Amino acid sequence: MQGGPIGRVVTAVPLRLWFAFATAVTGLVLGWLARLLTGRLLRRAGVPVVIEGTTFERTAREFGTSTVAILAAIAGYFVFGIGLFAAIGVADVDYVAQFWNAVAGFLPRLFVAVIVLIVGVVVGDKAELLVSERFRGVKLPQTGVLPVVAKYSVFYLAALIALGQVGVATAALIILLGAYVFALVFLGGLAFRHLLSAGAVGTYLLLRQPYTIGDEIRIGDVRGIVQEMDLFVTHVETDGEEHVFPNSKVFTDGFVRIHS
Amino acid sequence: MATLRESLDDFVDGVDRLFLFSPSASYYERFADGDVELTVVAAENTVNADAFVELPLTFDNVRDRVKFGIEGAMDRGFVTEGDTVACSVSVFDDDPDSLLRVRVDDSVRSGVYDLFTDSRADSGVVRDVFDVAIGLGKKGQKGKPVGALFVVGDAGKVMNKSRPLSYNPFEKSHVHVGDPIVNVMLKEFSRLDGAFVVSDSGKIVSAYRYLEPSAEGVDIPKGLGARHMAGGAITRDTNAIAIVLSESDGMVRAFKAGNLILEIDPEEY
Numbered sequence: 001m002q003g004g005p006i007g008r009v010v011t012a013v014p015l016r017l018w019f020a021f022a023t024a025v026t027g028l029v030l031g032w033l034a035r036l037l038t039g040r041l042l043r044r045a046g047v048p049v050v051i052e053g054t055t056f057e058r059t060a061r062e063f064g065t066s067t068v069a070i071l072a073a074i075a076g077y078f079v080f081g082i083g084l085f086a087a088i089g090v091a092d093v094d095y096v097a098q099f100w101n102a103v104a105g106f107l108p109r110l111f112v113a114v115i116v117l118i119v120g121v122v123v124g125d126k127a128e129l130l131v132s133e134r135f136r137g138v139k140l141p142q143t144g145v146l147p148v149v150a151k152y153s154v155f156y157l158a159a160l161i162a163l164g165q166v167g168v169a170t171a172a173l174i175i176l177l178g179a180y181v182f183a184l185v186f187l188g189g190l191a192f193r194h195l196l197s198a199g200a201v202g203t204y205l206l207l208r209q210p211y212t213i214g215d216e217i218r219i220g221d222v223r224g225i226v227q228e229m230d231l232f233v234t235h236v237e238t239d240g241e242e243h244v245f246p247n248s249k250v251f252t253d254g255f256v257r258i259h260s
Numbered sequence: 261m262a263t264l265r266e267s268l269d270d271f272v273d274g275v276d277r278l279f280l281f282s283p284s285a286s287y288y289e290r291f292a293d294g295d296v297e298l299t300v301v302a303a304e305n306t307v308n309a310d311a312f313v314e315l316p317l318t319f320d321n322v323r324d325r326v327k328f329g330i331e332g333a334m335d336r337g338f339v340t341e342g343d344t345v346a347c348s349v350s351v352f353d354d355d356p357d358s359l360l361r362v363r364v365d366d367s368v369r370s371g372v373y374d375l376f377t378d379s380r381a382d383s384g385v386v387r388d389v390f391d392v393a394i395g396l397g398k399k400g401q402k403g404k405p406v407g408a409l410f411v412v413g414d415a416g417k418v419m420n421k422s423r424p425l426s427y428n429p430f431e432k433s434h435v436h437v438g439d440p441i442v443n444v445m446l447k448e449f450s451r452l453d454g455a456f457v458v459s460d461s462g463k464i465v466s467a468y469r470y471l472e473p474s475a476e477g478v479d480i481p482k483g484l485g486a487r488h489m490a491g492g493a494i495t496r497d498t499n500a501i502a503i504v505l506s507e508s509d510g511m512v513r514a515f516k517a518g519n520l521i522l523e524i525d526p527e528e529y
Binding site for chain 1: 414415416417418419420431432434459460461463465466
């Protein structure tokens, strides 16, 4: 190469460092692209509308950003981080690589953990909103506990996955989760078993309509006119008395249709 | 101007209670700390009033609206017979523009409140059927006026006091009044003769029913036709109520226990 200070600098720096530099710059560009793309994709998928009103989104808004922007930034930094590690690899700096290799193995998992946490918090908030809206018509103060339970269940799951990602021992927490799910399924099934069986029979009754409103039937000792039937119960009216039978009773006892 | 103010003073003298019909929050606040007890009559209790009567329909007729509010208040024990109440209502626009002084006595009890809250069918179902009938009365079927007869509540008994005119189009279906599709469906089926039977919970049990009640002792205004007679009579024999859309004059009328309770002109809604 000819003289000139720039030319000398170029030749002084080893070629692989130039490659490393190029890799880092490519990583930067790709990271920026990833950030743009993720933001656009999330927005196109209608995420901002869905998560509107959740606590996380509101907090993000207070800091002048938004959930979508945060997620996009994380994706961007992730890609940029990969580029940076690739650059270090290309530069082949020995003692640095020793340390960074361990970090490089750990970082992706950390990223996933952070994303899982954010998604978990947003989904939990959303679950709380949905459940509380569902119960808005029910004017019973005690139902206020259900949205909170739903929210923290989702939080707990998200935290569990995130901790598992970064390699924290979560065995005890998983046992706790198992106990919780077991209680939910077992006790729920126990509590709702009559409703469930009545509902199962009710589906048949509503689909096939072996009797309908206005028919005279006998269930057990009660003989009367069917006034109302829905998924769970059948109303049978005798003289001035309206009997309400769970539909499961209609099946276990059988019923008699009376043609007059 | 002194005499006008004085006459107003006389007007509100000895009033036991003030009825506010669909008040805005600020309007309610103005009276909230006043010396007279309040009753709010509105579709929804948006002002969190202690004494509240729910208004299922926005009665265009002020008499009906006031009667409904006072009846509801009597039913809940806010007022008793012999009380004098003032009612702040809106006659022309949404803002309250008039003050009425009403003495609460038995003549106020027209049964309109009873019709909605004390019928066998849920009050929401009664309101939905009214909505359907009013909608049908407004638009008619393909521009022509139609008549319709809805028998609401006590469906089992009504079915046993009627017979089918033809196949029941609602057999094995699970359509409830208030479902969005119902308006269209009923519009089409309204050209069929006969009555619609609606159950307590709002399920449309049958169309095309020929009602066979005993019509004796039914007192309905002269000049109304067979549809009204049948509707009025079935409410005597059963605990149902009948909501009838007249084909000839386009009015919606409600019957309970054989009596004409309420008359609404769909065009005014």
